[in-house]
Amino acid sequence: MPEIGDVIGGRYRVLARLGAGGMGEVWAAEDAETGAPVAVKMLNPAFAAMARPRMRFLREAGVARAVSHPGIAQVFDVGEHDGAVFVAFERLHGASLATVLRAETRLPLRTFVALMVRLAEVLVETHRAGIVHRDLKPGNLFIHRSVSSDELELKLIDFGVSKLATAVDGLHTQTGSFLGSPRYVSPEHVVAPASVDARSDLWATGVILFEGTTGGYPHRAPDPARALLAIVHQPPIAIDSVRPDLSPGLRSIIRDCLKPKLSRLGSAVELRDRLVDVLRAEDPSLDQTLPPREPERGVSEMTDSLIPETVESLTGARAFSV
Template sequence: MPAEAPTRQSLPPLPPAAGGRGIKMSAGVMSLVGLTIEGRYVIRGVIGEGGMGAVYEAEQRPLGRKVALKVLHPSNAQKPEAVSRFQHEARVVSSIGHPNICELYDVGKLEDGAPYLVMERLVGDSLADRITREGALPVEDVLETLIQILGGLGAAHRKGVVHRDVKPDNIFLARTPGSSEPIAKLLDFGISKMSSLDADMHLTRTGMVMGTPYYMAPEQARGEQLDHRVDLYAMGVILYEALTGRRPFIAPNYNALLVQILSGKPKPLRTLRPALSEAFEPVVARAMQKSPDARFQSASEFHDVLVRLQRDLQREARRAPARPAAPAAAPAVTSHPSGIDIPVHFSPGPDGDSDDRRPAAERRPSSPDASRRAPTEV
């Protein structure tokens, strides 16, 4: 894809190959490495560990296929709600079946009773990782990724499933042999809502706020009844973030962030990225409307708008005259050395506006004294 601008994958929902990146794992997690589960899955290593459980790389016998085992921590295996949510994820993922949703192969239990899921092993980066690393991404990459994820979301919504935690961390850009372009995969349906199951499972209660704050729709932040349009709002936030390198709403604390989501207005896209096509402005504005009725009403509608925009931009690019090559002796003038990755952290300033991952030459200096990550459940 063309690199239009200076420019943030996964087993559900943990970072890939974390065990090999110097991240310390708990002794209980490491104790499973080398074991064979139910005579079929040989655990080769740890991919990552989170509060709910751990994800392992394993080999499926006798096929020799690499898979990912997502195992609930023994302490959580004693909690009925945690087990129900884990089983809920398995039912949801298996009910959808779409190339842009991480595939579920099998389910089972360890000897100590802890449940596990067997899922496809993905290799690559999350969209969150890429934005953090690169800032604003090339337009064509952004469009292709969101078009694919909206295809997966549409399949989920048609099955009555609302994800409720769509965010860059849960979008995995999987590399595949023989292809230079990644396949986007939607992960982590652990807090999703499935209309046919909720009445029996009681996984959420009225007034409970589920999701990651930056990507919450206003009705989600208020703890109201939700439908599939909260996922479309989150996709609008992701579109904004991937195009500009920063989130639309930023605040120094959680309560202030909710005020921004409920009543604030994000900066115009082209204020942050002047070269961006003005055609993106109405698309983002509609996706992020405060009222669900004013947004895109389906993932397929949002998907089709992005496909048309993609085609229009490609057509314009083909018609555009080629730019003359710069003289070899003329050095490029830039405020930052090119080719350097600048790590960015969430560090709110006095105006709460410092979660900035725009192209390097457009960024303000920011203090790296605080992490940008927000909790999955609040």
């Protein structure tokens, strides 16, 4: 792995280490040619010769390049440095939604719904391109604070386990393999991972909406394994029983996202339009803040360490207008 001052790929001068995950590290760097700030994600050399980790790492960069949208972190370059594969992408300033949901300073509900509108807009474009993310969760939603406008911008990150809806997926060919985050996967993802389509992303969005508005998951279980069993065999907790004070429109969206596959909300376009309607309705319930997140042991997100500003400053930034 590089050291401070090293130049990665002959172009990106390393400034600081931002964080680390199971397969690699993320570094703050400067483009030596343009002076622009970038982030460089490097795959640990130990995984470089392993087909599956390398495929996942390069897939993330490929998807980000294939879909041009301001809600996806822009990829500038892909290459190798001292035997390690790297991806250079735009430097983000802020925190993951996972961090924000667990912060003492509570995010306004109106801002949270506006962030979900932005997520739905990104899903509209990725689904049109035939790409299913398959790992939507708060840790993969980065809330970037724009320096120029002081507004919050949501960035969808980590397409490492995404798939083309029409492609045979090499990441799922091994017996017993499972990719995704257990608390957020759809029932069909658990039972038949190869059959996953865009509707699984809508399920995961429903889980995120439920989590943000209630502080917990729609399927309560003490560990990930039992969470998967609950998702397959039990109905989700009814949002109406937990948060009857929420606007009817928002509760209906959560219900429809968490329905069985064939009766689930129809598309990311419908999700976006209905969330926009919730914001435009100016329901008084949107003026409250999100409830405290229920404590959870062993939670750790690599993106949570990429926080140049405090969560307090994020929650004080202006929300989107729609």
